[in-house]
Amino acid sequence: MPLLRSLLIGMILATVAMPAIADETPLRIMSFNIRLPVESDGVDYWETRKPLAVRMLREQQPDVIGLQELVKRQAEHLASELPQYAWFGRGRNADGGGEHMGVFYRKDRLKVVESGDFWLSDTPDVPGSITWNHLYPRMVTWALFEQRGDGKRFYLFNTHLPYREQDEAARVKGASAIAQRIATLPANVPVVLTGDFNATPDSEAHAVLARTLQDAWTTAPRVEGSDATFHAFTGNPDRRIDWIFVRGVQLESVASVTTRWNQRYPSDHFPLVATLRLP
Secondary structure, eight states: OHHHHHHHHHHHHHHHHSSOOOOOOOOOEEEEEEEOOOGGGGGGHHHHHHHHHHHHHHOOOOOOEEEEBHHHHHHHHHHHHHHEEEEEOOOTTSSSSSSOOOOEEEEEEEEEEEEEEEEEESSSSTTOOOOTTOSSOOOEEEEEEETTOOOOEEEEEEEOOOSGGGGGHHHHHHHHHHHHHHSSSTTSSSSEEEEEEEEEETTTTHHHHHTTTHHHHHHHOOOSSOOOOOOOTTOOOOOOOEEEEEEEEEEEEEEOOOOOTBBOOOBBOOOEEEEEEEO
């Protein structure tokens, strides 16, 4: 018995001492404005588009998806069709309803260490809070992820800034609030920011974020697809308003997903996918 006990203890200690196996597969991070269900979209209504959205996600196989304009029934449909993903997020309104900054992630590859939300307002911890002349509440959903294979971690922030022309000052304030929050994070943990920013790269909102983060579209060694992302279901985009920003990662590529089926698109925005590695 003493010999058997010693062998068992030795096996346990050897297992504990084993180093984590490095995850050599790059991460694929997607930003996707899915377009909320609006019946006035006609042939591009969500009920028509939802199989296209599922098909696109199955083909792209992102590890993390930061979604904008997501409502709960859309999230539930995606979750039912894509069981390899888990998701989290809450509605931007005070009661938890409305648009979600929902985040989907591969359960087999990643786990959530912690997550939360904050609102882009003078009272960021008050759900549904509106200031800065916003028409609707605007918010950020975030998480600290850990790779199951090697324990490497990164933060993901996901947002949607206001769209009106007169909202430029609010977009700058929102970008500043996000940059300030990211500045409080540990410097040695990578950060990825996804979102529909409703601004072009020559805007002040972009400049605020670019002071401390890299725009994946302009810094990745390989770029594919259309730089503009909003196309209003036409396939002819006119503005690059969807961005992926990063800090502390090794970018490999970024691409816009312009796939269509029978002249129909999954959304009125082209999704973006950044491929990257953690240090």
